[in-house]
Amino acid sequence: MTELLRQVPENPVPAGTKAGLMKAADGLHIRYALFPNAAPSGTIVLLPGRNESIEKYFETVGDLAKRGFACAMLDWRGQGGSGRLLSDPRKGHIERFDDYVSDLNQFFTDIILPDCRPPFHLMAHSMGALVALLAARDLVNRVRRMVLLAPRWTFPRRCQCRR
Template identity: 55%
Template structure:
C-alpha cells in the first residue's frame, strides 16, 4: 500500500513490513538549478533532544529504505532529515528513462546537499547537525566536507564510495572512455550490467548488499509497492563523473582538506566498494578515523541485527555520547 502525506504533495511507499516512523513531514524543495527534490523530516521520539541527523543515501536508494534507521535515530533523541538525490527516489528524474541512474556532474550532488542544508536544515531543524552518509552519499558528503567544514558538526559514513571493489587504481581508463562518450553526445546511454536488474526475492542468495534475508525482502516489497523508485543501470555520464570523483578522492591533497570530525565504517565483505581504499583514506584523515565491521556486506544499515548493533554502537560512541 502507499501512504500519501498530502493530496498534492509527495508520497511514501509504505508496506506492512516497513511502516513509516511516526511524525513524518513530507515536502519538496527546489535546488538553485531548478531541480525538485523530495524530502522528509521526523521529530525525535525520546528526550533529550540531541540535534538533527541529516541522512544521505547511496546510488539507487530512496527515503523509504531507511525507515528502520530513522526510528533508531529518533529513539536516541535525534530529529532526522533526509532527501532523495536528483535522479532517484521521489525526486525529479533528469532524463527520459526514469530507471537509469544519471547525473551530469558529480558536483550536482553538492548542489543538492548545499541547498537542502540552507533551505530545510537551517530553518526547520534543531541544531547541532550530524551527517550520516552511505556509499555514493558518503562520497558526496566527503566533497561537501572539503568545501565547507562548518555545515556539520560531525560526519558518520557507511561504506563510502571512494573506490570500487577489485578496481583499485584502475578507474582512469573507464572514466576517460565514459567522458569521451559523453563528449560525443552519448552520455545518457546506459552501461547495462546484470547486477542492476530490479531485485527479486529469489536473488537473496549471494547478493552483495546484505546477509539479512528479512531486510532484503523488505527492500523487494517496497520496490514492488512503488515501481517508480527503482533505479537500474548508470549512464555513461554518471560513470565518467563519479569515477573521476573517486580518482580525485584518493589523492593526498583531498584527505588534507577534510577537517570535520568523522568516523568512517567499512564492511569487511564488501564487494561493491573498495574496503582497502576506505582504509587508506581513514589512515590519512587528520580529524577522523575508520573501523572495519567484520562479516558485513555493503549496506551496513540493512545488515543483520548483530552487524547493525555494531554500527549503532559506533554511532553512539562517536555522535550520541558526544552530543549536548
C-alpha cells in the same frame, strides 16, 4: 505531505514524518523527509547511497529516534522520488557529480537550517558518503560530526619515485 512517501505495511512511515519537494537551482524537484523528535539531541542528516531512497531508512530513523535524534533526509536527483533528467524514470542519470553537492548545500540552507534543531550530524552511506566528503569544506561550520559508511573512495597510489 507523507503522501510523497511510499506506504508499505511491513515498513511503516515513522510517526510525525513530514515530506516535501525542494526545487533545486536548475528547477529539478528533490524529495526530502523530516523526522522530528519531541526532545531531540540534535539532527542527523542521512545521506543514502546510489539507488537508495528515503523509505529504506525508516528502521534506521526509528533507531536514531530512540537515541534522541531527529533526522532529515533527501533522495538524490535521479533517484527515489526526486526528479529525473531523462525521460526513462528507471535511469538515474546526472550531468555533473557536483550537482549532488549543490543539492546538499541547498538542502541545508533551505530545509535543515530553518526547520531542524542543531547540533547537526551527518550519517552517509556509499555514494552519499562520497558527496559528504566532496561537500566537507562547505559543511565544516554546519556539521559537528560525520559518520561515513563505505564511501566510494580510493586513495591515490603511492608515487613510484626513483631512488
